[in-house]
Amino acid sequence: MNLFTWSPINKKKRNYFKILSCLIILFIFVAVLNLFSKPLKNYFYILSSPAQKTFFSAGVSTSGFLDSFLNLSDLAKENENLKKENQYLLYKISVLISNQKNTEAIFDFSNSCQEKNFTNVMASQIGFDGQDIVSIDKGASGGLSEGMPVIDQHGVIFGKIFEVYENFSKVMLISNKNSAIDVMVQRVLEDGSLQQINGVVRGSGSLSIYLDLVQVDQEIKEGDVVLSSSLEKVFPKDLLVGKITKINKDDQKPFQSAELKPFFEVENTDNLFVITNYKQP
Template sequence: MFSGKKTKKNLLIGGIALIVFILIINVFSSEARNFFYKISYPFQTSLWKAGNVTSNFFYAFFKAKETSKEVDLLRKKNQELLAKLALMKEVKNENEKLRTALELNLQKEYKIFLAQIIGKDVNQNLIVIDKGEIDGIKQGMPVITCQKSLIGRIDRVYKNFSKVLLISSKSFSFDVLIQTRDSKNDILGVGVGGGGSKAYIKFIPREKKISENDLVATNSLGGIFPKGLLVGKIKKIKRSDTEAFQEAEVELAANPMNENEVLVITNH
């Protein structure tokens, strides 16, 4: 019995407290709100700061990821542009080489093929070019510079590349003409390789007058090369009263070690 009265009393007190709380909120709303804001402010500030830091962290994270993608994209585009630039430069170089050949009327005289040097072997007096059997290259074809200076001839042909034997090779011999300043007629001789970067002219008649710096060009008599390709110039002369012939050392016009492209004459 007493327990029931106590319960009713508690409910009555609780109801009165609720009514008082509602009155305080409605009557003193601004003061009450201020009171609760004041109490909760430190907690709100901490939560806001934590949220702001978290927000900034995720923003920076995703922004960095986005920037990294942009950098990768720019790097790829830069590589593509560099590749195109290199290709344009290569095409320009080839055009310049062919223009030089045109100015020398090489394409009127010969059918020529531009090739890149992809390998050099000084000891073997060989260079390797990037044109081969599939390009119509054949053994024995003359190889020259774009300035019409003789380099050698095709020695071995493979499917995609070829080996060029240089005229400085000791196994090389070919007919030449010495264009002297004092003689109306060119003087015949035989050019031979001396190894390294050297070459000589042998079997020059002793009675023929030759001088240093006389030009040396190919002769078509032997059929190895067409007539008129520049070989070089006389560097040193060796004479002997007891020998029927004189000999001369030649300073070669072309240095394959300094060349990047060559021309192959395909119609000789």
């Protein structure tokens, strides 16, 4: 009787311990995965960066990288020889254009650096994730760290580094919904003097920005240029941000806002510059 009485209980205990063991193993696996997530991402970047650069140079974003790869695989099955020829020609053209643009970018930006005493690291865009975040091919090994300003060769603000890996970094564009920077509207008055009006530029997503918190009694006009003011101690002063295209004003409210056309162009810019020695005032 004892055998038949305790056998089901022992079986339940064994099942219980099996389930408990599985849960413990799963917990350990998740913990290890979280612990090494950053090195794993960096390792994946090292493996995939050549392909990402090629696709990005051809106008394909990182978010669509996998889909594009699958589509090319389907085309390869139909005509493998034609695919190889096209890829080779695309690669040669991309290399020639990239080398020319790199030389021009370094020359233009070196002149700007001499005027403002900036030191910088040039980086190439390798992807855009659709959330107003750009990936670049320089990371901690290149001397980059979180919070560093990112601009182009003409002194146009793109954003700031917010996540750094060993061999690549992510840049939060000023159009990201979490971005807000202090700026000034620069206007030329009739007597030739400059008027500076303070405000804040916020990101609205989809590569769009708008001007906010401009006092309602201040006069701003369409076409006015917006520059960084450095009040928030993140970006140097007098960097290009955008141009006013439409003013939203209500005399019953203390502040006015305006729509802006940003000066940064993700699709038309291959090389970015990370300012590494900006001393926050």
